[in-house]
Amino acid sequence: MDNDRKAGAEERIKTCIGKIATGPAQSKDLTEEEARDALGLILDGAVSPVRSAVFLIAARMKRETLAENIGCWRALDAATVKRRVRVPRLLQVADPFDGFNRTPYFGFYAIPVIAAMGLPAYGHATLSLPPKFGITFQDILCRHYKVSLDRPAEDLTGHLEEHGFTFIGLHQSHPPLERLRGLRGEIVKRTMLSTLEKLLMPLRAAENYLATGYFHKGYEEPMAAAARLAGFDKTVLGNGMEGTTLYGVHKPAKVFRVTGGETEELRLSLDEMFTDDAARQIRAAYETLKQETPRLDTLAARGEAALQNASGPAAPLVACQAASLCALMGVCPDPQTGFDRAMDILRRGTAYGPLMRFVGRSVNDNP
Numbered sequence: 001m002d003n004d005r006k007a008g009a010e011e012r013i014k015t016c017i018g019k020i021a022t023g024p025a026q027s028k029d030l031t032e033e034e035a036r037d038a039l040g041l042i043l044d045g046a047v048s049p050v051r052s053a054v055f056l057i058a059a060r061m062k063r064e065t066l067a068e069n070i071g072c073w074r075a076l077d078a079a080t081v082k083r084r085v086r087v088p089r090l091l092q093v094a095d096p097f098d099g100f101n102r103t104p105y106f107g108f109y110a111i112p113v114i115a116a117m118g119l120p121a122y123g124h125a126t127l128s129l130p131p132k133f134g135i136t137f138q139d140i141l142c143r144h145y146k147v148s149l150d151r152p153a154e155d156l157t158g159h160l161e162e163h164g165f166t167f168i169g170l171h172q173s174h175p176p177l178e179r180l181r182g183l184r185g186e187i188v189k190r191t192m193l194s195t196l197e198k199l200l201m202p203l204r205a206a207e208n209y210l211a212t213g214y215f216h217k218g219y220e221e222p223m224a225a226a227a228r229l230a231g232f233d234k235t236v237l238g239n240g241m242e243g244t245t246l247y248g249v250h251k252p253a254k255v256f257r258v259t260g261g262e263t264e265e266l267r268l269s270l271d272e273m274f275t276d277d278a279a280r281q282i283r284a285a286y287e288t289l290k291q292e293t294p295r296l297d298t299l300a301a302r303g304e305a306a307l308q309n310a311s312g313p314a315a316p317l318v319a320c321q322a323a324s325l326c327a328l329m330g331v332c333p334d335p336q337t338g339f340d341r342a343m344d345i346l347r348r349g350t351a352y353g354p355l356m357r358f359v360g361r362s363v364n365d366n367p
Helices: 003-020 032-043 049-062 066-078 107-116 137-144 153-163 181-187 192-199 220-230 276-289 296-309 314-328 335-348 352-358
Strands: 089-094 121-125 165-169 207-213 234-238 253-259 262-268
Touching (some): 003 032, 003 049, 032 049, 032 066, 049 181, 089 107, 107 121, 107 165, 107 296, 107 314, 107 335, 107 352, 121 137, 137 165, 165 352, 207 220, 220 234, 220 253, 296 335, 296 352, 314 335
Parallel strands (some): 089 207, 121 165
Antiparallel strands (some): 234 253, 253 262
8 A cells, every 4th residue: 555545544544533532421423434434444454453453442432323333334244255155045143253162052063954954054253253262163163173264165155055054264254354353352352343243244145044143232223234234134133142043042032033124022932932841951951061161172072963863962952053043034833843853853963974074074983
């Protein structure tokens, strides 16, 4: 970047910072276009890391307006690498990009089960980020299964079209955002990036669904607005376990289902979604697992055991998540029907072979 362009970029970000970082009484909101321009400059690497960090921190401390969130989402969307895939409908599962670190969570292993239930699906994630530095889908893929970060995107989308599922990393879907990893580590706390990166659409099918989570009340509004702008035909936003898409297990969950311009508020709890027997299985599995500290090796062993023959405490949780997401997206008539179908898939081992082929392991290897 030449000196004149760089000076212009620094002046524009300075103006935006001057508006949002002047204290609780005098800070002013940005317009949608100002927010889009500021984050666009940061993604382009056009401004200094210090000013980039100050902007992101100040925006969060002020609390972003809807217009600011939309502007920042537009900047992220403009820099997203987008690919068309040949499937009639597609579910993106976007859990928090900083991962989980409290209770073992098996959403990674639920994705091939969802595909086996008739809904093509993919996980969108990255290697873990602050503040949690927990376990993500990409951590499982790259740090446990040793899948290369350089794996061609065509290989990933080809697996989706053949087997109904895949996993996409931020390094493939959004390189400019991935380049901010070091800066985000220095900031430590969450910024608007943590909210908005879950609302991108790197893979587009004929019909597109999104399942994601929110933690703090109020964020569902800008998330729903961004999901509409992204073009998702149906979006489910819920306060699942550690912000994931495992809804209603650790406590009753408030879930918002967005279809077009309509938003429906739902309450999900085990006793209302499932029969007494299924709810007992799920609850017992959760109570067993919440005593453990999540680790990649034990997580993978339990997840694979569930996919091979429905053994171990992960199986009811995998089936619960697959069932609830398929029911919310209209693929199953109700969660219990989905649970029975998912458990049948687990008992027959239908989803195990395709996942092992995705990670490059022979299905005859020991888990």
